[in-house]
Structures are given as structure tokens and as C-alpha cells.
Amino acid sequence: MTDQEKESKSKMSDSSTANTIARERVDNLATRNSEPVWLKELRLGAWEQYLQTPMPAPRDEEWRKVDVEVVDLSSLKAIDLSAAVQEKKPSKLPQYFQSALKAFENAAGTVVETTGYSWGELRDDLAKQGVIFCSLKTALEKHHNLVRPYLERKLASDGKFGLMNKALFNSGSFLYVPANVEVNGLLLSLVHLNEQDTKPGIAVFPRTIIVLEPNSKASILSAVSTEDGDEQKITSLSNASVEVFLGQAANLSYVELHKFGQRTFAIARNHNEVARDASFYSLSVGLGGGQIKSDIDTFLTAPGAVSDVEGVVLGNGSEHFSFNTVLEHNAPDTKSNINFRVALKDSASSTYLGTIRVAKVAQRTDSMQTNKNLLLGSDAKADSIPKLEILADDVRCSHGATVGPVDKEQLFYLQSRGLTREQAEELVVTGFFKKIFDTCTVNGVTEYIADLLADKIHGQD
């Protein structure tokens, strides 16, 4: 197919979208949820821009190994989680989310969204201090003055799918921490679609906004999952957007967990803005999905801003992960670290593309980017493209990337101690990920994630 044909094809699928990804759907959302006029206009504005933006194709470097056409966009049906009315604790959650609720029973706040249920709670003392943590829908009803400016922002990371999310978002949460408030305890946000809901051809558009005012502090675990059986054909779309705005000297620990079924094509866009002396920690855990495309764009906008973007990916079957990190140093004296570790079983594949961009003004930047790939399956494939674009001279920027199998000597040593080959391999993989978990200081989170990883390594997915 020529590029032109491809373009016209994607245009066709854009215009022929009868139900989900179409202008009528935007109208529909606005009416059904009785959204204010400004929000409807915002959605329509994003929709127009979405139509004008060409569909990404493999010729675009960030999409080189992603098959955008794997899902027929015109056949999708949106599951509107935010339309759920029953404000009570959901019962239909998968075991791994129930165990999360149990493990973080003393969480400072919880928001759970699943079909038919939307439930949230926040500790009283925090609510009294002005902290807001609720579903985005609730926030639009109760705190629209606070949410609006963030929803209206044009973001440097807005691409085709980011704009699609901006037009069609229908779930997600809102966190607002006022100045000088420290949220002690974890905030938990869970979005889940279960097998029954995930009939072929569904789409979900979660959007999460996190705002930390100056000198505030919070930590959050945000998990999105689908359960849709083992069928290999990809039929569903999850298109998520997470937008983080950290004020001066704010401090956020953000952990996200993506655990999708084999029929899901998951697209995620994280946009992080870090202001003067603010500190941002992010850990992305990729636990599965038919095809995952995740963009994590971090902007250090003022002196003293620090970010640490970590990632853990475990793939099996024929899963594909495309992680794309962008780290922009746009001010002097900023510091960043990126560290992605990817382990691939069976014929799973991964493409890591990382860019560190140092603007001319960003003198005394200190930046490090690492990507390590462990190939466990004989048909596993890993690509790594760690890029540097540096326009300032007084900088220290490094990157390193490795691809290789499990160290034979390590395996031999463990097997000589009586472990089977599988056990030994599991142990090595666990150790491989431990380096990342050691960077996470949020209480209890790494234990929870390590258990999920161990299950996947064992094949109890």
C-alpha cells in the first residue's frame, strides 16, 4: 500500500465511524452527561484537530513497530464508565484488584471505575484540607472551575490519539492537592473492564488529571486493566491520557500499572510538567496487552526540577510493547534519570525509543537514560533507540542500552544449587526487576507489583 492509499484509508475509517469515534459521539457524550457548553466546545475543538491530524504510520519513528490498523476504529463501541450511577463498592473486580483494595485498605483515598460502578472515597482529614480525589466526572460536576483550566491546556504531547482522548474521554480520575498539603498514605485509582463487557470491539478513554500545588506532596497508584480472554486477535482499544502538573517544590510519586488482555490495543499518553525545584517520580509497569503503545513525555520547565522515570515490562505470548519516553530539559540546573527494564518471554517483542532533549538554555543539565532488555524466549525481539539531542554545552548526558539473554553463568550457579532451570530463570528475572523496584519508595506498592510479575513469570497470568 502506498502512503497515499494508507492516508485515504485512515481518512475513510475516520469519517465512516458510525458510533464511537465520530462527532455524533462527542455530541452524545455532552448531552447524556449534561456537560457544560465550554466542555462540549472543548471536545469538539479537539475532535476537529483530531480529524486534521494524519494517522500515525510505521514511517513515523515512534510508531515504527506499532500496527495502528490492527483495530478497525469504525467498529468500536465505547463503554462509558463515567455514566455508571451506583455509588457503592464494586463486587465484580478481578482478584488482582480485590487484593489491591485489601493490601491498601488504609489508603488515603480510592477511586474505582468499572462497568456499572463508580465509587470513590477520601480520608476526611484530607478532604478538610482541600484535597480532591474523585472520578473526573464527579470533579466536573463539583469542581469544574478547578478542572477546567487543565482540561483546556494545549499540550506539546498532543498527537492523533491524545486528541482522540481529549474529544472522547469518558472515565478517569482527578487529583488536586492544595499548596503546602502533604497527603500521607497512598491514593489508589483502579479502572477495569471485565470479560463480559469486553465483547469484541469496545473502546475506553480514561483521562486522569493530577495537580499538585506548590510544596505539596502525594503518591498514587493508578491501574488500568481489561480481561478479555486469550484470543489472539486484537479487537478492543484503550486510549488513556494522564496529565500531571507539579507546582514549585511539589513532590509526586506516580506508579501506573497496565494489565490488559490479549485482545486489547492499549495506547497511553503521559504528559508530565515539572516546575521549579519540584520532584517527579514515575514507575510504569507493563504487565500485558495485545499491543501496547505508551508515550511518557516529561518536561522540566524550571531550574531545580528533577525527574526519575522508571519502567518495568514483562511480555509473553505475542505481546508487543512500544515505549517511547521523551525528556525535555527546558531550564538550567535540571536533572533526570530514565531507566527501563524489559524482559520478554515466548515471541513477545519490545521497541524502546527514548529521547533526551537539552535546550540551549538548559545549562548544567544532568541526564541519564538506560534501557536493558532481557530476552527469555527464543523468538523474543527487542529494539532499542536511545537518542540524545543536545544544544547546551555544559551538560552531562549519558545513555546505555543492552540486549541479551539470561547470563548462563548465573543460571548455572543457581542450578548447581538445586533449582530447576525455570526456577533459576525466574529468580534472575526477579533480580533484574529488583533494581527498578528499589527506586520506588511508596509503601507496599512494589510488593504488590512484584507478586503480579511473579504470577506472570509463572504463567498464571
Next chain:
Amino acid sequence: MAAELSTDLGKIGDIGADYSKYGFHDVENYVFKSGKGLTRELVIQISKMKNEPEWMLKFRLRALDIFLKKPMPRWANSELLDKIDFENIHYYIRPSEKSENNWDEVPEGIKQTFDRLGIPEAERKFLAGVTAQYESEVVYHSIRADLEEQGVIFLDMDSGLRLHEDILREHFATVIPAADNKFSALNSAVWSGGSFIWVPPGVRVEIPLQAYFRINAQNMGQFERTLIIAEPGSFIHYIEGCTAPTYSSDSLHSAVVELIAKPGAHIRYTTIQNWSKNVYNLVTKRAVAHEDAKVEWVDGNLGSKLTMKYPSIYLLGKRAHGEVLSIAFAGEDQHQDAGAKMVHAAPDTTSIIVSKSISKNGGRTSYRGLVKVYPNATGVKSSVKCDALLMDENSRSDTYPTMEIDEKDVTIEHEATVSKVGEEQLFYLMSRGLTQDEATAMIVNGFFEPFTKELPLEYAVELNRLIQLEMSGSVG
């Protein structure tokens, strides 16, 4: 060590005069100079003037069609690439009637040029063979008698086609087909000159063969083609140097270089390009290495306005080994977009890429590389290391490495650092009495040392001086 360097540094003043020796240009006095622009008629005319066989003409015409059809690559410096005016280039200039092998018979003007560049001097220093290309044609060529007796063929490409058509046809364009990229297509259509080398099985050529390429005319395009075939168990080291005078309008150098290392053969290819800063240097260089073969590219990029050059090695046989050792220096108005590609298509193949670059006075260096491992190429080892130094706040350095690994049982490493000259290093050297310029030059020479130590002595000395020259007045 310090004493040695300080004597060198004392000569900085001389080197300035030395460097400008490349900047002269001769009065144009050519046997044939094509009009500007690229046409089918011109391609036919070139082929006819060279008395080429029919298949070569067909090859050229097909390549021309490909060139015209292919769009300009968009992944690189489009701003500069789009400025190339293909209609404003002389594609073929013939400076004299035939290639000479006696220096005295070379026309006086051209002889002066190469005298100034030191070619006969180099020969006197017992380099094994020398070819000099002026504009489109090879004007002087010589090879040592003992090598000739061993059966080594070292000719210009046109003579190679006349005298050894069979060998040439078997290998020509097999490594880089015309359709590989836009510029290889252009070269394939209008190529002229370059070196043709064939080393018989088991023959080791212990002293390097040399070639010089020079562009003299304004708006000139130079499109030489080099083909080196090392038969099983042989060894060859080939060195080329490139210069051009400075004109106000741009010239284009678009070479194609193909290396074929048959089982157990070893090819080393050393280039130092010092084109003037109005030359677009867009070349395609690729090698294939068969079982147990070894190929090394030693690649220095100092001149040109825009260089796009990614020497590649396709490791096709078991245990083949590839190395690229490259340096790039980008000063004012220069973009050195250089890198390396290693394609591992057989088990137990190994490769090393070491790239060092310096940007100064607003110059931009980019490392663009690829390490590709095909399925079943088990036991592959590859290591890539890129270091970049930024000399001032107006300069830029990019690193675009790509690793595509389709096999599990491999060891792949990539590392890159970008930094500026260490304040502490400078302070230390200056506290020992060096000026800031001298200290900087010394640090930079140290930075490039892994490269310079791979060069024959004359080249290493020359390179060190060029760097010192570029560095003088660098720190404010």
C-alpha cells in the same frame, strides 16, 4: 610526552599556512566539461566517452530513472539537503586525455595541485600505490612493481572496467545496488573514476594503497566509485584523502564504496575527508564480510558543509568481524551526520563501533547508527560506544542509535556520553603553564587518540595539526 606535544604546539602558527594550502584553486582548463544539469543525454554521453560496454550504459540509465523517482530522504537535515540544486551541478569534467602512470607526464597544472598536496612525496615514502583523481577522472596512477607481480590489481575504476571486465561485472553494485538510496542512484548514473582493487587469494599487501580525490571546479559534482575485492585469506589496507578549494557556491561529492571480504580476508579502509566547507559529502559506504573475514572502517570527518556517511558492514559468514572507528569534527556552519551500521546475519559474528565527535562554533555532530541482529544469528556480540564533546554553548550534538535485535542468544551493548571539556582537566594543564588553547587542543587530541593511533604516522601527525588549528582561538 609533554615535551613532545609542546614542540608540536609551538608550530601552530605554521600550521595555519599549511592548512590554507588546500584552499587554492587552479585555472580551469579541461578537455571536456559537461553543461550543468542532469539529463539522459549526458548519461549516454559519459558512457560513450568512456567507451563502456552496453550493460554499463543500461545500468546507468536505470539508475538515472531510480534517482529521478526517489524522494529526498526526510529523516536527516532536510533544511540543508533541500538546498542542493541538482540542475546547477556539472556532472562530468574530464581534465586530461588519459590516466598517466609517470608523474612527469601529468599536465603541469594538475601536477602542481597534487605536488602541493604531496602525492609524489607520499609515494616516495613507499606507499604501495597511489591514485589521484581530479574532478571526474583519475589523472595519475601508479603501483609498485612487486605488488603487480603478485597479481594485485590496483587501477582506476574506468581502467578496471576496460581491462578486467569479468571480475568487475561479477562484483559491481552487488553490495550497494543503484536503488539503495537517492544518492547511490545518482552515483550509479553518472559515476566516473574511483579505485578498483582486486587482491588474489592469500596475498597480503603489507603497505597501504592510497588515493586522493580533489574537486577543483565550482558547482562540481564528484561521483567516484570504489570497489575492493579481497579474495580468501588476503589482506589490504586502503587509504583515501579528499580536499576541495573553497568557493562561494556548493559542490557535491557523492561516492559509492563497496568492499567485499571473502572468507578469511581482511580489509581495512581509512578515510580522512577534509572537503572545504561548501561541499555536500553524501556517500554510501558498505562492506560485506564472509566467513572469518574482517572489515575495518577508520573514518575521519573534518571538512564539508554536510556529511551524511554511515559506513556499514554486513556480516554474512560465521565468525566475521566488523569494526568502525570514526571521528567527526563540526565547526561553524558544519553538520557532520555520521555513524555506522552493523548487520549481523550469521552466528558468532562480532562488531565494535567507536564514535567520537566534537562540535564547536555552532557546529552540529550527529551519530546515527544501527545494530541489527537477524534471527538465528546466535552468539553475536556487539558493542557501540559514542562520546561527544561540546566546545561552546552554540554547538549541538545528537545521538540516534538504533538496535534491532531479533535473536535471543546475543550480547549487545550501547553506551553514549555527551559532555564538555572538563574544567578540572583544563585547570590542571593551565596550572602547568599551558595557555587555554593549548590545554584544550591537548585534551581534544587525547579524546581522539583511539582514532589517531590507528592511522599511519603521516596521517596521525596531519590530523593532530588540523585539530590544533581548529582549536586555536576556540575558548573564550
